Amino acid sequence: MTIVRDPAPDATFALLRDGYEFVSNRAKRFGTDAFETRLTLRPVVCTVGREAAEMFYHSGRFTRQGAMPVTALTLLQDRGSVQALDGEDHRVRKATWMRMAASDEAVEDLSTRFRVCLRDRMAKWSEAPTVLHSQARSALAEAACGWAGVTSDEASLRKRVAELGAMIDGAGSIGFAQVKGQVLRQRGERWARRVMASALKDPTSVPPGSPVRMLAEHRDADGKRLDVPSAAVELLNVLRPVVAVARYVVFAALALHQHPQWRGRLKDDAALVRPFVQEVRRLSPFFPLIGGRVLEPFSWRGRRFDEGDWVVLDIYGTNRDPLVWEEPEVFNPERFISREPNAYAMAPQGAGSYQAGHRCPGERATVALIEEAASALVRVEYEVPPQDLSISLTKMPTLPKSGFVVLGSKTASHAVS
Template structure:
């Protein structure tokens, strides 16, 4: 049969019908594929939103969720497709065991500043659960109480020096207090001249993780120095040149054996030791925010001084409302369906921690500071996620939350009960385009003195 009518040089009716059938088939396949994937996600119009993320910081995801009328949307970050989500339902999806990996989900600069290659956070499945069990054992109640006692002792020594000073920067001072306490607790006590240096290194790692440029470069540079110190600790503990106290975190990490029965390479063991120490030092931010909240809500002071349950509720509300780390990323290990939509293996999903903790669908008066909510309502593992969600034993939730609450409780007991001080005029604003955030003045206190001591006159 001729494909073209020779008299008119036009396609024959058969060709036209065939083309129409082929077009309908192709369209049907496309519709089938689209239906299989589910309705399309709202998409941000920008070609790439990296600059907007850096400019808006903690508010980036929440603003677009409100604009698009959806708690999940598509965008591009650093040239790569990404799905951003917030809220309890999104957290349940994100923390489904075995669904996401952290490998390839953080910018390399943030990964190297924080978890680093080969760490527990980069593992999945049985290997992750086995390594995670090491950390969960180290944050048992008796160990956490011992760390709290060490923190208390270091705060007491520091408070004596603060009482002789006209002013202190609480954030900087608490960072050193925690560094001294956690290193001693871990079995690696610091010499007097070493604590300030280690505190500066830990602080730079944390401060540089959310930055691009010099702040990040400084964090990476100082991390290299800290890793050399940690590798020496591990090597010396194994060789016997340094005694690792029995049952100490240093001993546990240095002699830990993975599922294959072999000890961790020295470099990886050093990384894991830092993954215990560095996040503990990061509680300095929460303590600075707790001091800021106490300054803004002085009516809680008397209650916090005498009531442990109130201190816990106050600490939890600080963790809910004040900015810590803004978001966490994961890559899908396998195809999955959520809310009628199908997602491919390798999909990059970014969960908004800050926005989920302030989600009005989960929290009444979400933007208000209301510690009493934690005295009457119990949050769940997916609507309250300041340090991640889900079960820390089976997923990637931070196992160090008991340490955070212990140190915050002890700090609030000092700030509300055992110490008196003034908060002089200063810039207490918190910029949400700076990640991780901190009060601009880093919380300056003056006239620090024991409770019951009279206020000192300001120097002329």
């Protein structure tokens, strides 16, 4: 395939109009998996699919600096985070991240806490409507704070849920949600700085093995400890994405609602939970695109990519690459039975190597958390009343409009067996 030039002078309006489907719609129209265009008047190469993911996640090739809109950057990873680093600096910080978020102990601790927090809430489901997205967020925030080593009473937990939730909701917006996200981020950052300043002063005041302790003891490639602002940014990067998993919890509930045969199958056979969760991750719209700026020049598809060139990988479209996935739009967890996803064929949380690239260190934890939620959901009885479950593909990140309302069943006990 070759890289085609988009005849439109600028495609920003098309991106706003087509949302998640922007790259794949155009790529399909041009009969290719890569095209050159302009976004906000700046030249960019948009790519999609497994081969593009292999090109994009070739280690050391791209930096994330200058590759994301500032509005999204400042609500998500932000300056001072591991994602803003490259080379040896990235390698050293990422090693701590992998120990913090991807070790067996970390995944086990976080998912056990979430199991308890979610089941506590589900046990209280009544005939009154409950919005699953809000409940999942609060259960995940409570679990994340406990795991991270942050003490939180009910009032402070409410504040964290509001701040972390607003950052996620506002990340792809340029309107009110963006402003709300920025205001609440400031408040969250002040709190995180207080937590990290005290932990950096005395790391032993925080439970050993917890992310706050590991951040407080971490030394960067230059041998220095993190400064307070960077440590605070990383603490928010521990907590916020855990809360973001609430969107996947809702998409898992939606899949159970739309494919009810999977309720019984998951209940009867725990080995099917992982394939079910992988298919939910493959098909749910979350991050639409990931951008990079070329660090080391290379050639691909007969084109030379020079330092600073801007390239975007379509995550949403890659998860549906018809060259990889049979009937890509069909929800079929069976495709993952006895088969883990290939490192480049599916990229909801990045692709390739965790250690040598920017792939998400929280991916294992994310899978485990959605597994907890799916296992709990098939073990309680609830009703899904009529509601607006439509999903806008121009709102990023998106969600079924109602947030997934459930009613506890009149007769059943909601304690999860």
